[in-house]
Amino acid sequence: MTDIGLGGRTRLDRDRLLRLLQDYGVHLGVAVLLLVNIAFTPHFLSAENFRTQAVQVAPVMIVALGMALAIGSEGVDLSVGSVMALSTSLLSLYLGYGMWIALLVAVLGGIAVGVANGALIAYIGVQPIVATLALMVAGRGLALVLLPQLKDVRDPTMASLGSGDLLGIPYLVLIAVGLALLVAFVVRRTTFGRQLLAIGDSRPAAKLAGLPVRRVLILVYVCSGALAAIAGVLATARLTASDPTSLGNLMELSAITAVVVGGTPLSGGRVRIGGTVAGAVLIQLLTATLIKHDVSPSWTQIAQAVVIILAVYAARERGRR
Amino acid sequence: MKPNTFFRRISDRTSGHAAGRASGRVSATTLLAAGLAASLALTATGCAKSEDDDSGASGDSKSGASEGDAGQVASSPSAGADTCVIGDYGAKKLDLKSATVGFSQSEKEANPFRIAETASIKAEADKRGVKLLTANAQSQFSKQISDVQDLIAKGADLLVIAPLNSDGWEPVLRQAKAKHIPIVTIDRKINAAPCKDYVSFIGSDFVEQGRRAADRMIAATGGKGEVAILLGAAGNNVTTDRTKGFEQQIEKKAPDLKVVFKQTGEFAREKGQQVTEQLIQSKPGIDGIYAENDEMGLGAVGALKGAGKKAGDVKIVTIDGTKNAVRGIVDGWIDGVIESNPRFGPLAFQTLDTFTKGGEVAQDIVIEDSAYTKDNADSDLGKAY
Numbered sequence: 001m002t003d004i005g006l007g008g009r010t011r012l013d014r015d016r017l018l019r020l021l022q023d024y025g026v027h028l029g030v031a032v033l034l035l036v037n038i039a040f041t042p043h044f045l046s047a048e049n050f051r052t053q054a055v056q057v058a059p060v061m062i063v064a065l066g067m068a069l070a071i072g073s074e075g076v077d078l079s080v081g082s083v084m085a086l087s088t089s090l091l092s093l094y095l096g097y098g099m100w101i102a103l104l105v106a107v108l109g110g111i112a113v114g115v116a117n118g119a120l121i122a123y124i125g126v127q128p129i130v131a132t133l134a135l136m137v138a139g140r141g142l143a144l145v146l147l148p149q150l151k152d153v154r155d156p157t158m159a160s161l162g163s164g165d166l167l168g169i170p171y172l173v174l175i176a177v178g179l180a181l182l183v184a185f186v187v188r189r190t191t192f193g194r195q196l197l198a199i200g201d202s203r204p205a206a207k208l209a210g211l212p213v214r215r216v217l218i219l220v221y222v223c224s225g226a227l228a229a230i231a232g233v234l235a236t237a238r239l240t241a242s243d244p245t246s247l248g249n250l251m252e253l254s255a256i257t258a259v260v261v262g263g264t265p266l267s268g269g270r271v272r273i274g275g276t277v278a279g280a281v282l283i284q285l286l287t288a289t290l291i292k293h294d295v296s297p298s299w300t301q302i303a304q305a306v307v308i309i310l311a312v313y314a315a316r317e318r319g320r321r
Numbered sequence: 322m323k324p325n326t327f328f329r330r331i332s333d334r335t336s337g338h339a340a341g342r343a344s345g346r347v348s349a350t351t352l353l354a355a356g357l358a359a360s361l362a363l364t365a366t367g368c369a370k371s372e373d374d375d376s377g378a379s380g381d382s383k384s385g386a387s388e389g390d391a392g393q394v395a396s397s398p399s400a401g402a403d404t405c406v407i408g409d410y411g412a413k414k415l416d417l418k419s420a421t422v423g424f425s426q427s428e429k430e431a432n433p434f435r436i437a438e439t440a441s442i443k444a445e446a447d448k449r450g451v452k453l454l455t456a457n458a459q460s461q462f463s464k465q466i467s468d469v470q471d472l473i474a475k476g477a478d479l480l481v482i483a484p485l486n487s488d489g490w491e492p493v494l495r496q497a498k499a500k501h502i503p504i505v506t507i508d509r510k511i512n513a514a515p516c517k518d519y520v521s522f523i524g525s526d527f528v529e530q531g532r533r534a535a536d537r538m539i540a541a542t543g544g545k546g547e548v549a550i551l552l553g554a555a556g557n558n559v560t561t562d563r564t565k566g567f568e569q570q571i572e573k574k575a576p577d578l579k580v581v582f583k584q585t586g587e588f589a590r591e592k593g594q595q596v597t598e599q600l601i602q603s604k605p606g607i608d609g610i611y612a613e614n615d616e617m618g619l620g621a622v623g624a625l626k627g628a629g630k631k632a633g634d635v636k637i638v639t640i641d642g643t644k645n646a647v648r649g650i651v652d653g654w655i656d657g658v659i660e661s662n663p664r665f666g667p668l669a670f671q672t673l674d675t676f677t678k679g680g681e682v683a684q685d686i687v688i689e690d691s692a693y694t695k696d697n698a699d700s701d702l703g704k705a706y
Contacts, residue, residue, distance in 0.1 A: 043602060046602070048628070052598045092371055092372075093369035093371050095370075095371055096370030144429070148429075148430065149436065151371075239591050245589075246590070246592070247591060291584050291596060291600075292600075292603035294581070294583060294584065297585040298555065
């Protein structure tokens with residue numbers, strides 16, 4: 001804006017390049033990582049490997065979808081990891097009635113946390129980061145009260161949900177892709193999606209325009225809670241055990257990273273579902289690459305930090321629009 | 322660059338809705354939110370029916386301490402080891418039966434080790450008819466400090482502490498010193514002078530556990546091939562010690578056995594499973610996996626099952642001795658489990674008893690951990706916690 005030193009034309013090109021990089025950098029990153037792995041990682045090009053990566057990324061991706069909605073409304077949902085823990089506790093407690101009822105209860109638990117989050121934010125006016133932080137602490141606590149320690153899940157339907165497949169594609173991946181398409185549709189084509197983006201862009205303006213700000217905000221956090229609960233159920237099915245002490249730990253950070261790396265600005269008003277999915281895949285591939293090459297765990301953390309910093313840098317550039 | 326606009330935008334928004342209408346409706350809505358959370362908690366347990374309700378298998382994890390023969394045995398300390406008597410410490414003799422013992426647990430009883438540890442202390446206090454005060458620091462060190470201070474204030478004559486950290490105990494130690502309260506620490510050591518600031522430390526030798534796991538792995542693989550290590554949480558002395566012992570022993574006894582993969586599973590089953598999935602993709606020929614706790618080992622078993630491997634294809638050795646892992650040996654998936662015995666009750670109270678009667682106790686009491694293999698897994702399953 002005020003860089004006088006640069007000539008008009010070069011500046012335009014640089015801007016366009018930067019914009020392109022911001023919008024498609026994550027896809028570029030995924031492509032680069034794939035090529036690097038194909039070249040340097042033994043046994044990388046196998047169906048079994050891609051299956052493993054897809055199955056591992058599915059829960060993160062589902063949580064990130066809900067997080068993208070929250071961030072799009074200029075908020076954030078820190079409670080997603082705890083919701084996963086809560087959902088696994090509830091699932092274990094109600095599995096005696098059969099998987100479907102247990103699943104329903106688990107998702108209802110996630111919705112209840114979402115309602116609490118949304119009510120705190122929309123009605124009391126608590127900052128999203130504070131409101132969801134409160135529910136993050138409370139949710140994990142509640143999960144541990146309900147189920148104090150790891151418990152095995154022996155239900156055969158759950159086991160087949162975790163490891164079964166349809167035409168070679170694991171159920172987990174099918175569900176994740178289905179949810180991604182659904183959320184993308186909601187954001188792009190429904191009134192709710194447009195209202196969400198309008199509120200994210202400017203809440204006062206949305207209010208003045210007569211949008212149902214509170215209802216939409218509550219619905220946003222309900223979606224996020226429900227998606228996190230589904231992710232918790234799927235993670236439980238995969239592990240065939242309910243482990244509320246560790247399930248979903250630091251999940252909120254992975255999800256935020258996926259969303260931000262995927263090009264959704266933290267300032268709200270814009271949601272990129274395709275980018276979010278790619279962001280989750282990018283982090284999964286990065287972790288997988290480092291683990292497969294047996295890089296020391298401390299370096300893995302540093303590499304993840306670098307990706308986050310790059311993403312935040314990009315987000316800052318976007319904030320200037 | 323216009324950082325100002327960015328900040329102004331933020332501050333506009335914060336003052337916009339946070340401060341604006343916070344006051345009036347707060348109490349009513351807070352009540353509503355609290356009520357919502359409470360009702361959720363109530364309904365959640367109200368008509369719950371878990372899988373175990375039918376089979377009646379629940380609660381077997383809690384019976385840990387009642388197993389008669391499962392208490393700890395101290396590995397006999399060498400003759401020259403430092404000991405402590407009551408005169409050196411500056412406390413008064415007293416009768417344990419009429420004393421009050423305070424127990425401070427470090428982490429919440431959410432994993433089998435902590436559950437069995439607390440249960441064992443409680444069971445032994447019951448057995449001896451000693452009055453026991455307990456506190457749990459929920460993994461917060463500042464809470465543990467105030468917990469112990471509370472225990473002292475409530476009139477504990479003797480203290481058993483499972484420390485969360487090794488450092489930072491000075492305020493508590495000074496307070497205990499002023500009241501001449503003997504302290505025994507279990508499972509982790511504190512950095513202070515034994516027989517001056519505290520009486521004894523009772524615990525396992527984690528390096529030795531690593532060495533014994535290595536012996537087991539060498540026996541299982543025949544001392545040749547490639548093995549992977551699933552590390553515990555980073556920056557934890559249990560992780561470093563168990564890794565050190567394992568690697569030293571492998572290097573010394575079986576140079577043909579190569580450690581080709583070392584990644585953290587953070588002591589959790591899910592992470593152990595994910596890391597093992599990556600491992601068997603990139604190194605399908607791996608011969609053995611050493612998991613630094615049972616949970617990660619069980620995660621590895623899950624990953625191997627998912628990848629279509631058969632029991633015994635990859636040798637797994639773990640440390641801890643939980644029921645699930647010992648069952649894994651019976652099923653043939655796990656080759657050996659090195660025990661880390663959490664039942665400190667009998668030994669801790671015996672130490673306090675001897676000490677308060679004026680007897681001599683060792684400053685470092687290293688307990689003897691047993692091990693589970695194919696030979697004893699079935700018969701000793703009851704001893705696992």
